[in-house]
Amino acid sequence: MSLSPELDSKMRELRKIILEMQSMLVAYSGGVDSTFLLKIVKDVLSDNVVAVTAQSLVYPAGELKEAQELAKTIGVEHIVIESNELDIPEFAQNTPDRCYYCRKVLFSKFNEIARQRGLKHVVDGCNLDDTADYRPGIRAARETGVRSPLKEAKLTKEDIRKFSKQVGLSTWNKPSIACLASRFPYGDRITSEALAMVAEAEDYLYTLGFGQLRVRHHGTVSRIEVPAEDMTAFLNNRLRTQIVDHLKAIGYTYVALDLQGYRTGSMNETL
Numbered sequence: 001m002s003l004s005p006e007l008d009s010k011m012r013e014l015r016k017i018i019l020e021m022q023s024m025l026v027a028y029s030g031g032v033d034s035t036f037l038l039k040i041v042k043d044v045l046s047d048n049v050v051a052v053t054a055q056s057l058v059y060p061a062g063e064l065k066e067a068q069e070l071a072k073t074i075g076v077e078h079i080v081i082e083s084n085e086l087d088i089p090e091f092a093q094n095t096p097d098r099c100y101y102c103r104k105v106l107f108s109k110f111n112e113i114a115r116q117r118g119l120k121h122v123v124d125g126c127n128l129d130d131t132a133d134y135r136p137g138i139r140a141a142r143e144t145g146v147r148s149p150l151k152e153a154k155l156t157k158e159d160i161r162k163f164s165k166q167v168g169l170s171t172w173n174k175p176s177i178a179c180l181a182s183r184f185p186y187g188d189r190i191t192s193e194a195l196a197m198v199a200e201a202e203d204y205l206y207t208l209g210f211g212q213l214r215v216r217h218h219g220t221v222s223r224i225e226v227p228a229e230d231m232t233a234f235l236n237n238r239l240r241t242q243i244v245d246h247l248k249a250i251g252y253t254y255v256a257l258d259l260q261g262y263r264t265g266s267m268n269e270t271l
Helices: 005-021 032-045 061-074 098-117 128-132 137-144 157-166 192-207 228-235 237-250 266-270
Strands: 024-027 049-055 077-082 121-123 214-218 221-225 254-257
Touching: 005 032, 005 157, 024 032, 024 098, 032 049, 032 061, 032 157, 049 061, 049 098, 061 077, 077 098, 098 121, 098 137, 192 214, 192 237, 214 266, 228 237, 237 254
Parallel strands: 024 049, 024 121, 049 077, 221 254
Antiparallel strands: 214 221
């Protein structure tokens, strides 16, 4: 795969940044960005890297298993810790800066593990595109000294997907998976029961063949976001009835399709 001089330059800059950091702990989710970062860090720093994943109710259960398999394939030591976001009052209350409080606690734990392992840095998979949206977690990273090599090298999501395909990562076309708390309107309390409803609804839609999607949780209403090209599937009476029946069985009273379609951070539109 031939890449433009601009993209080649970004990759050289990324490798330079990683090499200068010498050793690191990678905050690893198994998603597109952190998997790509972990692969390149492993290539550059060999065994001077550890991946750490937080197991939590706010991430789909299948993501942990996939992260473990990917870390094993890349050849990096992988540590899994428990993360209890619902114990953080600001997170459970779903304030607009809930991600700040969550990340502040999580990154502090990562920093302690890095200190115990003698690793010089903690890094995350934040990329350049993330700075265009409301991301209070970036402030937590700054305050706890966590660096973002992908962002520093000015890599966008599209760049990362291209590079991931080039180096043979299966995640190159993986749908973006965000924290399930992002499915709730700010101010609506986040509970384990509601998180389970969202997770089950989204898992079900994935089994039907939908790719990138979100099920936004508005109390008794589920608002489904899919790309515009997937909306025609809901014109199939049998499939539509099947989806409505299943989501009602989960606990929703109403099932709605958002005609604006899938977009990241749609809950931030109210801010």
